[in-house]
Amino acid sequence: MAAVEVFPSPGELGAALARAVTEAAAEAVASGGRFTLGLSGGSLVPLLARELPGALSAAPGADPSRWLVAFCDERLVPPEHPESTAGAYRCQVLAQFPPPGPRCLWVRPELGAAAASDYESQIRREFPGPGVPQFDLLLLGLGPDGHTCSLFPGHALLQEQEALVGFLEDSPKPPARRVTMTLPLLNAARSVLIVAAGAAKAPAIKRILEGREEFPLPAARIRPRSGRLRWLLDQGAAQELQIPAGKHPGNPGIPGKKNPGGDDPDGK
Numbered sequence: 648m649a650a651v652e653v654f655p656s657p658g659e660l661g662a663a664l665a666r667a668v669t670e671a672a673a674e675a676v677a678s679g680g681r682f683t684l685g686l687s688g689g690s691l692v693p694l695l696a697r698e699l700p701g702a703l704s705a706a707p708g709a710d711p712s713r714w715l716v717a718f719c720d721e722r723l724v725p726p727e728h729p730e731s732t733a734g735a736y737r738c739q740v741l742a743q744f745p746p747p748g749p750r751c752l753w754v755r756p757e758l759g760a761a762a763a764s765d766y767e768s769q770i771r772r773e774f775p776g777p778g779v780p781q782f783d784l785l786l787l788g789l790g791p792d793g794h795t796c797s798l799f800p801g802h803a804l805l806q807e808q809e810a811l812v813g814f815l816e817d818s819p820k821p822p823a824r825r826v827t828m829t830l831p832l833l834n835a836a837r838s839v840l841i842v843a844a845g846a847a848k849a850p851a852i853k854r855i856l857e858g859r860e861e862f863p864l865p866a867a868r869i870r871p872r873s874g875r876l877r878w879l880l881d882q883g884a885a886q887e888l889q890i891p892a893g894k895h896p897g898n899p900g901i902p903g904k905k906n907p908g909g910d911d912p913d914g915k
Contacts, residue, residue, distance in 0.1 A: 688732030714749035793864025
């Protein structure tokens with residue numbers, strides 16, 4: 648069961664996110680020599696730009712030079728385009744890291760539809776062996792419609808079982824042409840954090856965390872097979888949750904709500 652953590656403000660949410668990344672990085676580097684991280688764009692970029700450099704300076708064991716960074720989805724636009732996820736991270740986040748910084752896997756937008764298979768090949772080369780690659784940590788966002796990465800409600804890519812990276816040219820949110828990690832790759836991760844802030848996300852979050860829908864929203868399909876799933880929310884995003892006993896433990900401070908589930912961080 649997912650752990651759900653609620654913070655009084657987006658600033659505190661961002662600080663908690665940065666701590667989670669640095670703690671995961673330090674653990675992975677200590678145990679295996681590298682940290683594999685998947686990043687989503689949107690509002691995650693400014694959150695990490697503001698909080699992650701300071702958190703790294705206080706956690707020398709997290710050593711960004713030992714990181715392998717991939718992007719959970721990407722718009723097929725040039726890297727200097729304002730809609731480029733990789734471009735936003737390069738300018739706002741990666742530029743703040745001390746050299747040499749992380750090694751990154753880049754989507755090649757000039758390849759068009761072939762960018763998806765090229766990107767999947769890049770990922771597979773970094774994870775030798777026949778199994779599905781297993782990232783140490785994926786950071787995912789959430790749209791008001793319940794989409795995550797570039798997996799949108801009702802889209803055929805939600806049914807993909809073989810390809811680890813998919814191409815779409817009909818995104819309901821522009822730009823239309825994108826590549827995205829698919830559910831088989833997302834759900835292989837050791838740890839997934841879904842981060843959401845703002846009241847506009849509250850109805851979707853209620854449906855995902857408290858609903859029992861026959862056709863779940865895309866973010867509700869993030870269910871790591873053997874890893875850990877955590878939701879990091881601010882109060883606006885969490886405002887419609889009821890928090891029944893034992894359902895969403897570990898939630899500090901939703902106004903007017905009790906938390907009878909205790910403070911078990913693993914949500915068990």
